[in-house]
Amino acid sequence: MSILPILEAPDPRLKVISKPVEAIDAALQTLIDDMFETMYDAPGIGLAAIQVGVPKRLLVIDLQEKDEETDETIRIPRVFINPEILEESEELSFYNEGCLSVPEQYADVARPARIKAKWLDRDGREHVEELDGLLATCLQHEMDHLQGILFIDHLSKLKRDMLLKKLTKMRRAA
Ligand code: NI
Helix, strand or coil: CCCCCCCCCCCCCCCCHHHHHCCCCCHHHHHHHHHHHHHHHHHCCCCEEEHHHCCCCEEEEEEEEEEECCCCCCCCCCCCCEEHHHHHHCCCEEEEEEECCCCCCEEEEEEEEEEEEEECCCCCCCCEEEEHHHHHHHHHHHHHHCCCCCCCHHHCCHHHHHHHHHHHHHHHCC
């Protein structure tokens, strides 16, 4: 496995619309493993293939929530291939989102609180599930990447430009 470089805004490749995955083959399995390693290393809770420069409709999520009793981090790696949203609630939920492609910048984004989604896992099995909470938010954020949309695109232009400016400043200082 290897850690892949993560594209950062305003890299134009992040605006590319990703293409459906046609074959769940050995090369795709390697990419999935590398994406998990890259995400855990960053660290982050979600990563879309386009963020490592691969324009395929593939994303990985692991919320890495803490077990309240043992304080241990529980890893539940989830793979979403060709995900689709079938239904979404009118009710919105706000979450202070961040993104590995917009490092260290955060902003509240409103999204449907519950969704019904369909996807294939890494074994090619189809799932249709209703999701809510952080998983629903995270899946919608990652699915946006497949359409070339970043969380900052949900903000006003003023706010977006401010975050991008802060990012440039941070890079210069580094
Ligand atoms: Ni992101």
